[in-house]
Structure formats: C-alpha cells, structure tokens
Amino acid sequence: xxxxxxxxxxxxxxxxxxxxxxxxxxxxxxxxxxxxxxxxxxxxxxxxxxxxxxxxxxxxxxxxxxxxxxxxxxxxxxxxxxxxxxxxxxxxxxxxxxxxxxxxxxxxxxxxxxxxxxxxxxxxxxxxxxxxxxxxxxxxxxxxxxxxxxxxxxxxxxxxxxxxxxxxxxxxxxxxxxxxxxxxxxxxxxxxxxxxxxx
Numbered sequence: 001x002x003x004x005x006x007x008x009x010x011x012x013x014x015x016x017x018x019x020x021x022x023x024x025x026x027x028x029x030x031x032x033x034x035x036x037x038x039x040x041x042x043x044x045x046x047x048x049x050x051x052x053x054x055x056x057x058x059x060x061x062x063x064x065x066x067x068x069x070x071x072x073x074x075x076x077x078x079x080x081x082x083x084x085x086x087x088x089x090x091x092x093x094x095x096x097x098x099x100x101x102x103x104x105x106x107x108x109x110x111x112x113x114x115x116x117x118x119x120x121x122x123x124x125x126x127x128x129x130x131x132x133x134x135x136x137x138x139x140x141x142x143x144x145x146x147x148x149x150x151x152x153x154x155x156x157x158x159x160x161x162x163x164x165x166x167x168x169x170x171x172x173x174x175x176x177x178x179x180x181x182x183x184x185x186x187x188x189x190x191x192x193x194x195x196x197x198x199x
Contacts, residue, residue: 002070002145005060013055016066020128021047028162028187032101042098049093053086054125061145068138071125072146074153075117109189112181113158116193121156122149127166143173147194157194162187170194 008016021044026036030046033039054060054071057079062069091099124146129138150157159170167190171177175192182188 002061002063002068002141004058005055005062005066008055008066012066013052016055016060016062016069017048017051018044019067019130020051020069020126021045023128023131029105030102031162031187032105032185033098042094045093046090046098046102049086049089050126052089053082056085057082059125061142063138063141067130067133068142069126069128070142070146072149073123073125074120074155075123076120076155105183105185105187108183109160109181109187112179112189112191113160113193115178116156116158119156120153121158122146122153124157124159127159139169140173143170143175147174147196150194151196159192159194161190161192164188164190166190167192 024030024047025040025043027043030039030043033042051060054073057073059071059073059079060069061072127139127142129142146157157175159166159175161167161170167177170192173194174196175194177190177192179191180188181191
C-alpha cells in the first residue's frame with residue numbers, strides 16, 4: 001500500500017536519497033553532465049537535495065518498505081520555503097558548471113507542460129523503484145496511486161520524463177502523451193497527463 005511518508009529516521013532518509021540518486025544516474029535529464037561515470041557523484045548530490053525537498057515539503061509517498069517512492073505536488077499548495085531552500089542548496093553544493101548546464105536544459109524544456117500547468121494539477125516529481133524490486137509491478141502501483149489522488153482531487157496528473165520507455169509505461173497505464181520538446185543536446189522531454197476521474 002502506498003501512503004504519505006510521515007516520519008523517517010536519518011538512516012532511512014539517507015537510504016531513500018541514495019536509492020533515488022542511483023536510479024537517476026543514467027537518466028537523460030543529466031545528459032549534459034557527461035557519461036554516467038563522470039556525472040555519478042554530482043547526480044547523487046543533486047538527487048539527495050531534491051529528495052530532501054520532496055520529503056520536507058510533505059510530498060513523498062512510498063510503500064511500507066520504502067522501495068517504491070513517488071513525489072506528488074499539488075500546484076494549488078506548492079511549498080515556497082522548502083523550494084527556496086532547495087534552490088540555495090543546489091547553487092551552493094553543486095559545481096557552477098553543472099548548475100548552469102542544468103538551467104540551460106530546463107529553460108529549453110520548461111514550458112513543455114504549459115497547456116496544463118496554468119490550472120491546478122498534481123505534478124509527479126519523481127517515480128522510483130529500487131533496482132532489486134523492479135519488474136514486480138511497483139511502478140504501476142505508484143502510478144495508480146497518483147491517478148487515484150488526482151481523481152480524488154478532480155485535477156489532472158502530470159508526468160514529465162526524459163526517458164522514452166517511461167513515457168511508454170505511463171501511456172500504457174492510461175496517461176496521454178500531449179507534448180514533446182527536444183533540447184539542443186538531443187534530449188527529448190515527454191509530457192504526459194492523466195485526466196481520469198475517481199469512480
């Protein structure tokens with residue numbers, strides 16, 4: 001069962017950060033940062049800061065074992081102070097060249113979900129399943145949970161991914177691919193939406 005993470009020990013939080021970081025090392029989002037080996041430590045640092053934001057903002061959901069995680073942000077209640085804290089940490093903790101490269105990419109693909117982002121919606125901030133638990137239906141469980149939350153609130157659910165296989169998985173689970181944007185580094189951002197209603 002997926003539910004909001006209410007408490008984590010420091011050890012559990014570090015394990016979650018590490019697990020998510022390892023899952024994102026090969027993600028196309030960090031294409032500009034070099035090969036997987038070259039970017040590994042900086043991606044782990046970036047994702048640690050990002051997961052900390054999702055957790056402190058109260059937007060982290062997981063199964064009981066913390067092996068399947070999803071971040072869900074309600075645009076109608078997006079937290080400001082945790083986001084400012086995250087941005088400051090990214091600027092101070094990551095090499096400037098990484099921040100500059102990431103911002104350049106983000107500017108190119110940032111408007112990919114403008115069609116839905118102007119109205120209240122749920123953003124899937126991250127979807128992650130531990131490597132040794134993949135292929136057991138946990139990603140589907142996370143997506144179905146998020147779809148249920150969107151239906152309960154009566155708002156669209158948005159997914160953005162830079163991995164074609166993930167975009168295809170979201171489509172298989174009932175989401176609609178409504179936009180693609182390719183940045184100058186050749187990485188394509190896939191924007192998907194689920195507009196189902198709770199039954």
